[in-house]
Amino acid sequence: MPVRTTDVIVVGGGPVGILLAGLLAVRGVDVEVLEQRAEPSLRSRAIGIHPPSLRALEQLGVAGQVLDRAVRIRGGVVRSDGRTLGRMSFAPSADRTQSVISLPQTETEAVLRARFAELAPGRLRAGVTVTGVYDRGDRVAVDTVRTAGEAVETLEARYVVAADGARSLVRDLLGIRSAARTGGETYLMSDYPDTGEHPGEAVLFFERGGVVESFPLPGGRRRWVAMTEALLTEATSEDLAALIRDRTGVRLPPTDAVASAFSVQQRLAARLVAGRVVLIGDAAHQISPIGGQGMNLGWLDALQLAPALDRALREPDAAASVLGDYDRRRRRSARMAARQAGFNMAMGGPVQGLRLRARNGLVRMLAVPPASAVLARAFTMRWL
Template sequence: MRDGMRDVIVVGGGPVGMMLACLLAAEGLDVEVLERRTEPSMRSRAIGIHPPSLRALARIGVADALIERAVQIEDGVVECDRHRLGRMEFTRVGAEYPFVAALPQYETEALLRQRFDQLAPGRVRGGAIVTGVRDAGDHVDVDVDVDVREAPAAPGRTAQPTEVPTGTAQPTEVPTGTVQARYVVGADGARSVVRAAAGIRFTKYGPPATYLMGDFDTEPLASEQYMHQNGAGSAKTAHSRAVLYFERGGVVESFPLPGGRRRWVAMTDRLSPGASSADLAGIIRWRTGVDVGVPLGPASAFAVQQHLAARLVAGRIALVGDAAHEISPIGGQGMNLGWLDAVQLAPALRRAIRETDAAPSALETYDRRRRRTARTAAVQAGFNMAMGRPRTGALLAARNALVRSLAAPPASALVARAFTMRWL
C-alpha cells in the first residue's frame, strides 16, 4: 500500500463498518474503509436506532446531529381487529435516551461518513471490490480490484438528494492489487466475501418469512383520522407512535419517519417482488382498516432467513454486523446489533495492536460475547416473527391473551426494555 500498512482495514462502508471505523479512528488507530459502492445508497432500509446505539453514537460525536433529524418514538401500541391489546412505553426504561430514534439509513450513513472524514480524511475508498483475503500470520493481505459501477442498491424507499446531510465524505482513489493491514474486519453484509475467505460457516437459524415494505406520506390524511386509528391523545402523538397490528392475516408494522412519513411493513405468504405500493396499501387496508397515504416510491419485497456465523474471529480476521449474524429486521435489531459489535470489537482491536501478547484473549472474548448476544437476539427475533404469523380461532385468542399479559405490569417494563435493546 502506498501509505504503508494500516492498523485495520474495514471491508464495507455501511452503517456498521463506518461506526467501527469512527470508533477506531477516535482511538488513534490507522484505519481505512474499502467500500464497493461508488455513490451512497439513497434507499431507506434500517430506521430504528435504539438507546444503546445512541450512547455509542454519542461517543463518536454523532448522536446530537442524528437526534435533531430523527423522530423520537416514545411509545408503541399493539392492536388486533381494531382493538388495542396493549401499549409499550419507552420513557420509563431509561433516563439518558428514553426513546427510539427513527431516521432513514441513508441519513445515518451520511452522518457517520461525515464524522469519519473528520477523523481520518480520505480513508474511504469507493468502488473497491475485495476479491480475496489471506491471513499471513503477522498481517492480512487484501486483494482489491476497481469497479466504477455503483453496486445494486438495497431495497427500500428512494430518497431525493436534498434529503442527505451536506458534507458527505466522498470516496477517494482506490488502490488496486494487494493491500495490507494488521487486522481486517468484514462488515460486508450477509454475503460477506471476508467471511467466505476466512472459511467461516454461516448457519441458518429458524424458519424463513417474507414481507412487503414501503414508505408513505401521511400528511394528506386528516389528523383526526390518525388520532382515531392510532389511539393517540393528540395528532403529534399519533404521528410519532409505533403501531404493531397483530392481525389474523399476518402482522403489519407502522413506524414514524421525519417529515410526516411512515414506514409500513406487512408479512406476506410468499415473496412478491412484483408487488406495488398500491398492493401493499391494499393489504394494510384489508387487515387494519388504515389508509396509509401517498406512496414515496415503490414497495420492496424481502425474505428473512436468519443466519449465525460459527465464529466471529479467525486469526487476524474479524466479523461484525450482517457478516457475523443475519437477524430478522422485524423489531429493528439488525443494524443496532452490528453497532454494538463494533463497540466491543474496537477496544479489542486496539488492545490487540498495542499489546500484542494480549491479542488472542482480547479477540476471543469479543468472539464469545458477541456470538452469545447474537444467539439471544436471534431467539428474540424468531419470537417476534412467530408472533406476527397469521392466526385464527383458538390460536388467535391465545396469542392476543399473551400479548395482553406482556403489555401489563410488571412484564411490560421487561418487554419495553427488550424492544429497545437495553438488555444488550
C-alpha cells in the first residue's frame, strides 16, 4: 500500500510548531503535526508576547483571543537598594497589536491548538515519537512509533520541520551540531498574588546578590524570577519568597503555585536547513528566557518560514533560494537575540562595591532618551 505524502510534517506540537502549522494551513498547505506528548504540557515558563509576534497571531486569526486573555505591560522599572534607577515605556498605542502583553504559555498554546483544529481537523497527532528521518531527495521519510511503544509507521512529506525543542531528536538524527555558546546561569521562579504596587509594569531589581524580576499576569497574579547560585531543584515557593525578601525587601503573599528551577543555555545550530528538513524555534537556537525572547524568537522564525515553505512547494526551482534566505536571516536574528540575552544576564549578575555603582550608573544612563527608546525597541524585539 503506497504511503500518502503530506506537503509538510512538523515534528513538535509546542507553541512554535503549532503556530507554524497554523500559518501553513491558512495558506492551504497540507500539514500534519507529530507531538510526542499525549497531553499538552501544564508547565508555563514563557509569558511575554511582543508586538512582532502579535503580527503572526493576527495572520492566524487569534490575536484578538490572546489579547482578550492577556494583560498589557505598559513599561518597566528598574530598582536597586530600595531606589528607582529608571523607567522604560513601551509606547502606548490604540492598536492593541502594538502592545507588549503577558499570558501563560499554557493558555496561549490552548488557543493555537484550537485554531489549528479548526483549520486542519485531526492533523495534530499526539503521543507519536519520531525515530528516524531520511531525506530521499524529492521527499522525506519519517519513521514513527506510538509513545506507548506500539504501532510503528512510516510517513512521508515534501518537507519536514523540526520544532521539537532544545533537545531536538530530529536535529541529532541529521547530525547538525548545536554547540553551547554561553550560559550556565540558574534561576528559580514561581507565581504569587499581585500586591498591586506596580500595576501594568515589569520590575527588575538589580541587587548585590543577583537580579530579581517580576511580571504581571492575568487573574491578579505576578510571576517572580530570581537568579540563584546553583540549580535549586528542591526549592519551594516559600524558599523563593524568602530569597526575594532578603534580596529586595519585598514580602510576597502565600501561593499554591509550585516553584520551578531552571538553568540557561545559549546554543545555535550550525545550520537551519538540511536538504528538505528545516529547524525552527529551540531546535534551531536556544537563548536565555530572561527578557522573554525564547518563544517569540521561534514565532518570528515561523512568520518567515511559512511563506518560504509555501513558495518552495509551489515553485520547486526557488526552494533552495528561499530556504537559504530563511537560514541566513534567522541565524542572524538568533545571534542578535543571543547578544541581547547575554547583556541581560550580565547586567543581572551578582556585583559589589564599585561594580555595583558602575552598573547602576549605566542603568540610569540607559533609562533616559535617546538610549531609552533604543532599549525599548530592543526589549520588544522590533528589530529581530
